[in-house]
Amino acid sequence: MLTYIIRRLLITIPVLLGVTLIIFSLMHVSGDPVRLMFGPNVPKEKIVQKRIELGLDKPLVVQYFSWITRLAKGDLGRSIHVQDRVSALIKARIGPTLELTIIAIIFTLIFSIPIGVISAVKPYTVIDNVGRIFAMFWVSMPYFWLGLVFMILFGVKLHWLPISGRGGFLWTVEGFRHVLLPALTLGLPPLALFMRLIRSSMLEIINEDYVRTARSKGLREGTVIFRHALRNALIPVVTLLGLRLPWLFGGAVITETVFAWPGMGRLLVEAVTQRDYPVVQGIVLILAILVILSNLLTDLAYAYVDPRIRYE
Amino acid sequence: MDKQAIKSRRLRRFIKNRLAVIGLAIVALIVLLAILAPVIAPYNPLQHDYDELLLSPSFEHLMGTDDLGRDIFSRVLYGTRYALLIGVAVVVLELLIGASLGFIAGYFGGGLETVIMRGVDTVLAIPTLILAIAIAGAFGGGLWVMIIAIAVAGWGEFTRLVRAQVLSLKELTYVEAARAIGAGQARIIFNHIVPNSMGPVLVYTTLYMPTAILWSAALSFLGLGAQPPTPEWGAIIADGRAFISYAWWIATFPGLAIMVTTLGFNFVGDGLRDALDPKFERRA
Numbered sequence: 181m182l183t184y185i186i187r188r189l190l191i192t193i194p195v196l197l198g199v200t201l202i203i204f205s206l207m208h209v210s211g212d213p214v215r216l217m218f219g220p221n222v223p224k225e226k227i228v229q230k231r232i233e234l235g236l237d238k239p240l241v242v243q244y245f246s247w248i249t250r251l252a253k254g255d256l257g258r259s260i261h262v263q264d265r266v267s268a269l270i271k272a273r274i275g276p277t278l279e280l281t282i283i284a285i286i287f288t289l290i291f292s293i294p295i296g297v298i299s300a301v302k303p304y305t306v307i308d309n310v311g312r313i314f315a316m317f318w319v320s321m322p323y324f325w326l327g328l329v330f331m332i333l334f335g336v337k338l339h340w341l342p343i344s345g346r347g348g349f350l351w352t353v354e355g356f357r358h359v360l361l362p363a364l365t366l367g368l369p370p371l372a373l374f375m376r377l378i379r380s381s382m383l384e385i386i387n388e389d390y391v392r393t394a395r396s397k398g399l400r401e402g403t404v405i406f407r408h409a410l411r412n413a414l415i416p417v418v419t420l421l422g423l424r425l426p427w428l429f430g431g432a433v434i435t436e437t438v439f440a441w442p443g444m445g446r447l448l449v450e451a452v453t454q455r456d457y458p459v460v461q462g463i464v465l466i467l468a469i470l471v472i473l474s475n476l477l478t479d480l481a482y483a484y485v486d487p488r489i490r491y492e
Numbered sequence: 493m494d495k496q497a498i499k500s501r502r503l504r505r506f507i508k509n510r511l512a513v514i515g516l517a518i519v520a521l522i523v524l525l526a527i528l529a530p531v532i533a534p535y536n537p538l539q540h541d542y543d544e545l546l547l548s549p550s551f552e553h554l555m556g557t558d559d560l561g562r563d564i565f566s567r568v569l570y571g572t573r574y575a576l577l578i579g580v581a582v583v584v585l586e587l588l589i590g591a592s593l594g595f596i597a598g599y600f601g602g603g604l605e606t607v608i609m610r611g612v613d614t615v616l617a618i619p620t621l622i623l624a625i626a627i628a629g630a631f632g633g634g635l636w637v638m639i640i641a642i643a644v645a646g647w648g649e650f651t652r653l654v655r656a657q658v659l660s661l662k663e664l665t666y667v668e669a670a671r672a673i674g675a676g677q678a679r680i681i682f683n684h685i686v687p688n689s690m691g692p693v694l695v696y697t698t699l700y701m702p703t704a705i706l707w708s709a710a711l712s713f714l715g716l717g718a719q720p721p722t723p724e725w726g727a728i729i730a731d732g733r734a735f736i737s738y739a740w741w742i743a744t745f746p747g748l749a750i751m752v753t754t755l756g757f758n759f760v761g762d763g764l765r766d767a768l769d770p771k772f773e774r775r776a
Contacts, residue, residue, distance in 0.1 A: 199616030210630035325747030430621030452629030
């Protein structure tokens with residue numbers, strides 16, 4: 181196992197370096213940061229002086245290495261716009277984003293597991309078809325539009341739920357009411373994917389010998405389905421969750437913008453529109469690291485469960 | 493089984509799939525609407541009319557009007573053109589980048605393959621939509637900037653798919669046999685490997701169209717794609733966002749259009765996947 185972990189860790193190094201290279205080049209195609217900082221009507225000497233101060237007069241390779249060295253020390257630079265440290269800006273926003281994505285994942289599972297199980301237990305029936313079309317319906321909806329429709333329906337027309345902002349901590353009533361619509365907006369579109377996976381892996385497992393054994397022992401059908409079949413059918417779901425994490429973060433950017441949710445995604449959109457590239461770089465880097473980490477954990481969990489992977 | 497029989501069997505399987513046929517009808521309708529938009533549209537989609545601001549849907553304006561008095565129905569109708577243009581352009585670009593890299597990696601292997609596949613890992617480590625937003629933002633946005641940004645951010649999956657296909661085909665006996673009778677590289681590639689990897693690529697491409705349309709709409713919604721007054725669906729929804737409390741129709745109808753279009757492509761893609769699945773071939 182240890183060799184596998186080390187080998188798997190070594191693979192992430194070039195990926196991480198590649199990510200920094202992409203992010204670094206983004207900065208340099210987006211225009212001169214000093215000009216963005218000062219605006220158009222600033223004397224040339226001042227610009228030249230600031231460029232030297234920031235080290236922008238040096239060759240790109242030198243700039244890249246000094247940037248990476250600073251990154252390694254945890255220094256993400258300062259925002260052009262508000263002059264704050266990027267790390268401080270992100271620190272303030274990462275909590276709400278994680279909160280939103282975790283609640284969204286819970287919603288995805290709450291809906292997809294029962295539909296997937298029912299579809300598998302009664303395949304090719306009306307229930308199965310309705311369930312599949314229902315799931316397909318959500319995957320075809322744009323996040324931002326779904327969010328707006330929820331706002332119109334549950335906020336503007338019915339006045340049931342608040343339509344923007346975060347209402348404090350999740351465990352307070354207001355906090356929970358505020359997270360409901362954005363989390364549903366983010367959690368419903370991936371439904372089809374999870375439902376389909378649960379259906380197909382359940383279908384496979386229901387025909388396994390050990391399930392037949394469980395049945396012939398005289399166990400109740402519910403016990404067979406939930407204790408024997410579903411548990412094993414959920415293993416690939418964990419992988420899919422790991423794989424879908426980048427999509428979820430992408431969706432979070434849109435959802436946060438629609439619902440004015442004070443997370444990293446909204447910060448990213450603000451920074452992109454203001455061309456505040458140190459902030460954009462910081463957020464993209466943090467999200468990439470989260471994705472790399474989750475892929476790593478998924479792989480390790482898999483290797484732990486299935487020894488064959490370790491020896492490949 | 494000869495080629496013709498397989499083809500007709502696949503076609504029959506596709507036609508039997510009711511959802512796939514519905515999907516195909518939807519896609520055909522969208523294409524037709526895009527072509528006939530100037531004929532069908534009752535108003536000029538860009539024409540302001542200050543006597544007809546924010547009208548709710550009626551017989552004169554089927555989907556109502558926006559804050560500048562523009563007819564939403566005409567705008568949504570013209571939007572089909574942008575959706576198809578964007579979808580096709582993104583898919584073609586990604587195929588060009590992704591499929592050719594995947595082919596090189598799978599067929600030639602070696603150090604080149606390692607470099608390409610690490611590149612794929614790197615690009616896929618950054619959430620595609622977020623990378624597209626960052627790229628489009630860096631270049632200042634716009635319709636074509638957005639198309640290129642999405643393609644540059646999203647080719648990784650194509651590369652993985654094509655490489656896997658080529659790797660598995662390369663080992664098959666008929667490719668080995670072709671090599672043994674002295675067939676040249678070009679003949680093996682174009683007669684054996686390319687045609688046989690088309691199926692999964694076709695399915696993936698069809699299923700990728702809706703993703704491209706959804707992402708482009710999202711970028712336009714954020715102001716990084718098609719710019720106003722372009723009647724692009726995401727941009728129209730962004731326009732309508734400020735009015736959702738009293739003019740729900742502006743944002744609602746273009747969203748429905750996106751949904752119907754993506755649903756159509758998803759149905760077709762699913763149908764194609766089932767029809768081309770060799771698992772069914774053996775059973776048949």
